[in-house]
Amino acid sequence: MKGQGGEVRRRVRQGWTSPAWLLSLMMGCTGSLLLSCLVFAQEPISTPPEIHVFDTPNDGGGSLTVQWAPASWDGPDVRYQILVGDASSTDPSTFTVMAEFPANSKYLKDTETAWWTRDVDKSWHHIVVRSAKGLEIKDGTSYAVSVATMRDDQRLFTPVIVATPSPDWFNWNQLNNLIIAASFGGLIFYTISHAKRNNIFLRRIPGLDAVDEAIGRATELGKPVLYLTGAHDLHDPSTVAAAVILGKVAKRAALYETELMVPHREPITMAVCQEITKQAYLEAGKPDLFKEDANFFITSDQFSYAAAVDGIMLRKKPAANFFMGHYFAESLLLTETGASTGAIQIAGTDADHQLPFFVTTCDYTLIGEELYAASAYLSKEPVQIGTLRGQDIGKAVILTAIAVGTVLATFGAVTGAEWPQIMLDFLSDVK
Amino acid sequence: MKGDTVTFSERMLKIDRRIIFLVIGLCTLLPLLYPVGLPIKISSEVRGVYDHIESLPEQSVFLLSIDFDPASKPELYPQAIALLRHAFRKNLRVITMTLWVSGTGMADQIVTQVAKEMGKEYGTDYAFLGWSPGGQAVIINMGQDLYSAFPSDYGGRPTKELPVLNGVRNLKDVGYMVDLGAGKPGVEEWYVFGKDKYKFELGGGCTGVMAPGLYPLLRSGQINGLIGGLRGAAEYEILIDHKGQAVAGMDAQSATHIAIIVLVIICNVFYLSLRRAARAQGQAG
């Protein structure tokens, strides 16, 4: 080891005479000339006492990581070089320079890493060496690595360390992501199976009370009820929810003996809704009142459909309009006309870009997930209820994490303690 | 007297909507014909994109994905023009593409037009990769290997032979990427399937409808800037000091907004007076 050190020093002098070194040193120093204060200039530099060179963990291969402890002279006037060479060679001065940077840069804390993948303190220097011009870093080949400390005419090398890059089969930085995915997935299936066996409480959705009220008023006025199921087909959960809620509306309409009109944009949805309506009339004990043409197909064209429904609203003046399911720009055309006829309007949609218009033109609006919840509440379908329940627990966990995290972050900021960050790492996205 | 207001309000609320259509038509048309040129303030969202492009060294790779169709042309077309002018002026290597099939022709036209205006040469200064189907799959595939996602450019030339793509293997080698999105796939998809893994710097431009939904990504730094709608485009045109369609449209935009605000206020005044009258009647009866 000692012999090597002597060799190093001699090489430094050789290096100094090389014009290329002179140039690179000058380039490095000009930028930081003003900063090269005298405080550090007096202190003698040496090589880092401890350096770690190893295959970069959690990566696809082709790189090595070099880490070493910070030194008291780390400043803009001192520079570090990373040198890589053939595994068999022992003389660092013949190595290829893979990186060169001021000694007060490239710390582990600058990179996003989680505590469970760190072996050394965050204040250590940290650099990842990849293939560059002059040297290709290949998996399975060993390389000799050295770090040089340089100031003015001095250039000191650390002993050479040999390491071999290789690809990895798991990225431990994403461990938190995997744990969240697995536990949330498990949770959903648990709550679904739980919902199959038990009754799960779901809160009453206030909008559903408004449904009864609206149909009641239509009955009083002796006017029909209009129900729309949205723009999507039955593959979309919002349309399914709309069809489920139609069942409730139809049953209520049958009980009150009020006329129901359901204009459609999609033939298959129409057929399914016809069955649902029929079933509702049966359940209400009024099968004779069921009319086959309560559900009818208009057209699949967006604006022509809207115009046709507007026409129905103006002619038949329904006292209650329901807009459930997914809507696009036609929502405004529909609800505006409905509002102008003085009907009670109830909407439920997961189309967030249309929600503002529904809220301002309708008397009651089921917002986003409320539509699914209303349908789960009515249908008592365990998969739907279980999923809602699982998502609720997920939200509760996130709320708790945010609350605990905020307390920890505030505590950390006020006291300057580092341990809260350790907890917070789990909530960060590190890769 | 009260009865009079009620009928008046009711009558006013029931006027033919075609009269309103006429008012809005005029509010748009007149400022377009006789512009005023009110000053436009620059927001930090738009400045984020501008500053990042300013900070890029020459010959950095700039990727612009033109993900919209003619339906959103008035909002995003001026954004695309302004961004390209800026990128060409900074001598960046400009790569353009689209994930929206019905936007292909427009994207081609935008790129060709601005490049011609700035005297740039196809292949060495810029490239248009065209459209490829699959949305998010294209983004991931580009992140893995750009030449696999786009083996040839719009004109059918092999992408591997384009000098502008020298040294670019995948999205990791992109210096800055801006997505101009009118929906899905758009800015969110470029983050989730692109930046999340391939770590390039991402900026966004979008229609007014999309803009409020992208603020959480802006706040968390997942995108470093956001150009929202025609107003955003106008700000960008001011920033690069090359006024175009967006700035020209701002007067009309002002007029229509004020018109809508006035309409909303009138609507609510009538509505509240009607409601008060109804309540008074209810109490009396």
Add this chain to the structure above:
Amino acid sequence: MIFLRRQLPLLITLVAGLLFAAQYYVPHPASEQMLTSATKWLQIIGGFALVLGVTSLFHLHAVKIRRQEAGWGYSLVLYAGMLGTIAVGLWADGKESIEGVMTSFGWVYNYMMVPLQGTMFAILAFFIASAAYRSFRARSREAAVLLVAAVIVMMGRVPLGEYLVPLSGDVASWILNVLNASVRRAILIGVSLGAIALSFKIIFGVERSYLGGGKE
């Protein structure tokens, strides 16, 4: 037969889903290579899916024309527009411009598709205006809050608004950057949970409406 028609598709979903979810955590080149090839495949399949999506209209309108249902003339126009565009497109090699010169396909695109699609949505401006006058009412406290926020944002985002009420620009920016961002964040988190739950249900065959197509 039941296995081929019902269970095998579910098995394919399960394997594909788990494989590509796991791929995310595996940085090994083999796994990356798999992702590259598979996304390339997905791109090509996406092309077929696109054609499948748009051609569902073929059938609908073909039936209308054959039965001469009400408005079958319009269906004929649709067919004519489609076939004409395809013919012109193939003639022009599928390019809107060649070396910067517009082709006939580019002409159809620029002078037919662009104005048609653009105007379809421009008419909404008029409907918003009429709705603003007739039905954007403060029916409840919630709707009142909504309208006030809307008016501020509308003021603050145009030069005239900022000129008339200088504060409106800053207030609008605060609403967007803080209040709106917080709500959108909560919605984004909620929707993401929903999307992840749905993805899990799809992978494990609890949710299978996507299969559709033909009886068992």
Add this chain to the structure above:
Amino acid sequence: MDATIFGAWVATGLTLLIFSFLYKDNPLFKLAEHLYVGVSVGYTIVKAYDTVLVHLVVKPIVEQGEISLLIPVGIGMLMLTRYVPKAAWMSRYAFAFIVGMGAGLAIPRTISSFILKQVEDTIRPLLSLAGSDGVTFSMNLLNPASNLNAIIILLGVSSVLFYFFFSIEHTGAGKAVARTGIMFLMISFGAAFGYTVMARMSLLIGRLTDLIEYSDASYGRPTIWLLMGIVGALFLLSRKGQEHPPDSH
């Protein structure tokens, strides 16, 4: 006639036909609407043929011999079996693959992008340590990163998340939180409303800019002539419609 001038006439005519919907739903609008659907379907088919078949499949297979690309082509073909009722079930394999793969790709990426990142940014210290001043609390509303705004964002995120809780009754303290949540929601909807108005108006401005350009004499003033023609046609149509009133429905 020059292709550009002819184009200007066609574009103007089609624009005005669509605008005629403002008067009312009429055959001219329906004509333009169907033409629009036809042209865009045709356009998509041409693009899909050129990009997918020619550039992504045939060229790589013929020129580079990438035989493995036949697999996705096969899967894609399976998808098209939907049109053959007897073989429609085979399309399930294709959907099973793409839906399964899509779901798998989405899970970890959604967690990382929209859950971890968003939660990470919400968790901010509510007080900050500013150098020698000790603990401070920044109140600047215009800086989204100030402590006051951090608290507001925290309040908004939690109350809205709570509003969408379905397994707890909104009573007592929960009611207050849910009400806060709904107010936050309404403000956000208001912002969306304002922005949507802006977007729609921009679209109108864009179309009118084109119409103004086409009213120029160099194009032969198509805007003015065609506007007159369409108004005339609508007038005739409405006269005709009065003679034969349409039956309801």
